[in-house]
Amino acid sequence: MAHRVAVVGAGYAGMAAAVTLAGRGIRVAVFESGPIPGGRARRVVSQGTELDNGQHILIGAYTELWRIMRAVGVPEDAVLRLPLEIRYAQGFHFRALWLPAPLGLLGGLAIATGISCNERLGAARFMSSLRRNGFSVDQDIPVTELLERHGQNGRIGHFLWRPLCVSALNTPAGQASSRVFLRVLRDALDGPPGSSDLLLPRVDLSRLFPEPAAEFVRAHGGEVRLGAPVRDLASLKGEYDSVIVAVGPHQLQALLPDLAPDYAYQPIYTIYLQYPETVRLPFPMLGLADGLVQWVFDRGALTGEKGRIACVISAQGDHQQMQQEELAATCERELARALTGLPRPLWSRVIAEKRATVACVPGTKRPALEAGVPGVYFAGDYTDPDYPPTLEAAVRSGVRAAQRCLG
Numbered sequence: 001m002a003h004r005v006a007v008v009g010a011g012y013a014g015m016a017a018a019v020t021l022a023g024r025g026i027r028v029a030v031f032e033s034g035p036i037p038g039g040r041a042r043r044v045v046s047q048g049t050e051l052d053n054g055q056h057i058l059i060g061a062y063t064e065l066w067r068i069m070r071a072v073g074v075p076e077d078a079v080l081r082l083p084l085e086i087r088y089a090q091g092f093h094f095r096a097l098w099l100p101a102p103l104g105l106l107g108g109l110a111i112a113t114g115i116s117c118n119e120r121l122g123a124a125r126f127m128s129s130l131r132r133n134g135f136s137v138d139q140d141i142p143v144t145e146l147l148e149r150h151g152q153n154g155r156i157g158h159f160l161w162r163p164l165c166v167s168a169l170n171t172p173a174g175q176a177s178s179r180v181f182l183r184v185l186r187d188a189l190d191g192p193p194g195s196s197d198l199l200l201p202r203v204d205l206s207r208l209f210p211e212p213a214a215e216f217v218r219a220h221g222g223e224v225r226l227g228a229p230v231r232d233l234a235s236l237k238g239e240y241d242s243v244i245v246a247v248g249p250h251q252l253q254a255l256l257p258d259l260a261p262d263y264a265y266q267p268i269y270t271i272y273l274q275y276p277e278t279v280r281l282p283f284p285m286l287g288l289a290d291g292l293v294q295w296v297f298d299r300g301a302l303t304g305e306k307g308r309i310a311c312v313i314s315a316q317g318d319h320q321q322m323q324q325e326e327l328a329a330t331c332e333r334e335l336a337r338a339l340t341g342l343p344r345p346l347w348s349r350v351i352a353e354k355r356a357t358v359a360c361v362p363g364t365k366r367p368a369l370e371a372g373v374p375g376v377y378f379a380g381d382y383t384d385p386d387y388p389p390t391l392e393a394a395v396r397s398g399v400r401a402a403q404r405c406l407g
């Protein structure tokens, strides 16, 4: 069992590892190169305004994230819990019912609007077939191919399955791994009641877990050093029994050049439009199906940032070629088309996370927990063998690496 552990990176993975170790009485030191903990899910300050680096959506099936948030004292009301509801500004509306699986989904399909009876039945048959096969596929094929095989590429694919895929895997459905997609569907749609619920943060992403986690670590005798980049792992090896490397996959190259895998990445853009304070969306989260913007969030309803709308564009697309002003203007136009009577925004900010996550495509290899260097372990969203790169995957990986150090 390691007695002194260094964790490199204070993202959700690194902080989950540190909390697990500190809670077991291990002396842990976290080294974070940035000024704020959180990594790819953090608070940023842009021209004097605090924003999240990207709007995040969580689901009830993120059990390890909820467990560890509770462990460090994050209150329940730090997130707004809503039943899974996919509501577009125009047309399709689906809301899962709060019933045991599969009734929640089937009941939701039965009362969904904007799809035909045949599509409802087809979707119910698709779910039954997935359940019969244990949500697994013999061969990992792209999600669109899976949908095609089950006759799900029509309106139901456009409004339900493909948006779910892009949101969960951050990879276009034409490239995304059906194996990973089905794992998410199994956990979210076939789990205990509440698994498919949407949980929207009501505090910024650093306050949601990494900062309370840092307080927990310090209160248990550990250290969290911000603005402290690790340039060379060898410098830590003398002082610590084990090192957990919890940096982003694109940051590995600098630390372990020989071991860094060569991944493909997918972007996520968040475009904030600040309207006058009286502007509100009819719902905290709304889908837009016919342009660049996929989801819009009412930050006033969520975090009290009145009049602020966050527009999210996940995965690759034409928007990557646009200048920021052009992109913000496009979002403004798409919102104005969907919601009549909107005034002009007062300002806008575009936050482009170009390497938001690794692409989740068939055949992607995940690194082993052991880095191949004695006493060095990997943690991070890209290492989870089962899950797409998400906060849940990050937390699970951190807990796993910590448990490995505990022996």
Ligand SMILES: Cc1cc2nc3c(=O)[nH]c(=O)nc-3n(C[C@H](O)[C@H](O)[C@H](O)COP(=O)(O)OP(=O)(O)OC[C@H]3O[C@@H](n4cnc5c(N)ncnc54)[C@H](O)[C@@H]3O)c2cc1C
Pocket (backbone or CB within 6 Å): 008, 009, 010, 011, 012, 013, 014, 031, 032, 033, 034, 037, 038, 039, 040, 041, 053, 054, 055, 056, 057, 058, 228, 229, 230, 231, 246, 247, 248, 249, 251, 254, 255, 268, 269, 270, 353, 355, 356, 357, 379, 380, 381, 382, 389, 390, 391, 392, 394
């Ligand atoms: C815009 C956006 C939207 C997203 N939306 C969602 C969503 O809706 N739901 C969801 O579940 N997930 C979402 N994700 C994915 C989620 O944010 C990531 O999966 C998760 O944050 C990854 O955490 P991590 O700890 O593995 O890595 P990171 O967050 O990348 O943490 C790595 C940390 O290591 C630090 N570091 C790197 N090198 C060094 C060094 N040499 N020394 C010291 N420190 C170092 C970095 O500064 C960073 O803080 C989104 C991501 C983005 C970018």
